[in-house]
Amino acid sequence: MPNFDDLSNDCLALIISLTSPLDACRSSLVSKSFNSAAGSDALWEKFLPADYQNLVPAWPSFFSLKSLYLSLCDHPVLIEEGKKSFSLDKRSGKICYMLAPRNLAIAWGDTPRYWRWISIPSSRFPKVAELLFVFWFEITGRIDTCNLSLMTRYNAFLVFKLVANAEGFENKPIEATLRLDGTQVSKRIVYVMDSGDVVQNGDQYPKVRGDGWLEVELGEFFNGGGLEELEIHIFSHDGFPVGGLYVQGIDIRPC
Secondary structure (H helix, E strand, O other), X not given: OOOHHHOOHHHHHHHHOOXXXXXXXXXOOOOHHHHHHHOOHHHHHHHXXXXXXXXXXXXXXXXXXXXXXXXXXXXXXXXXXXXXXXXXXXXXXXXXXXXXXHHOEEOOOOOOOOEEEEOXXXXXXXXXXXXXXXXXXXXXXXXXXXXXXXXXXXXXXXXXXXXXXXXXXXXXXXXXXXXXOXXXXXXXXXXXXXXXXXXXXXXXXXXXXXXXXXXXXXEEXXXXXXXXXXXXXXXXXXXXXXXXXXXXXXXXXXX
């Protein structure tokens, strides 16, 4: 009767690589042979992006590629001079990005009367955008889908904090639209301040993240592998001012 323990370490690693990172960790409990294969660099390199050596120049300093993988899941890496952060979804190994505020088109963002740029220790980026007040609230982010994992459904989130004196956002509907190469793939109404009302018609309200920031889901899309540009557009203009918001970025991660 065939026994998995009779297989070579490389063969076991190849078999385990056809599962998922989560299953790979579980398989280490099966036997000593599985434990050895489940921790091998040959296996974990298959769960890393093909260009991980360029994305993480310090990768040789890690004890193993498994430790590199886990680090990328828990500690996003700043890339492109701090305009984006790169990380991996721990369960699936899918690619995640966050667009920094400086990588977003913010209406009146360079006008000190309306917005200012400050440092906050809890932010992964050197600067966040602080909204003082505007009558025209509009933010646009863009990323090429070729940077994301193929054949994967993604969500986009606005990551933010409200200041103590935030005003104008109570029951303020904000339109969020996602487009792929100009074609609308998602449109919904979101709120950055939870009014306590029951959510209706798919409207989205903020939730607390693990890092203490708030996020609200802006929409979802499927990355089928084409060379497309994803545009994420947030807009509200009803003639009434809003203010008191820190914007850390737009997070794009698998559903």
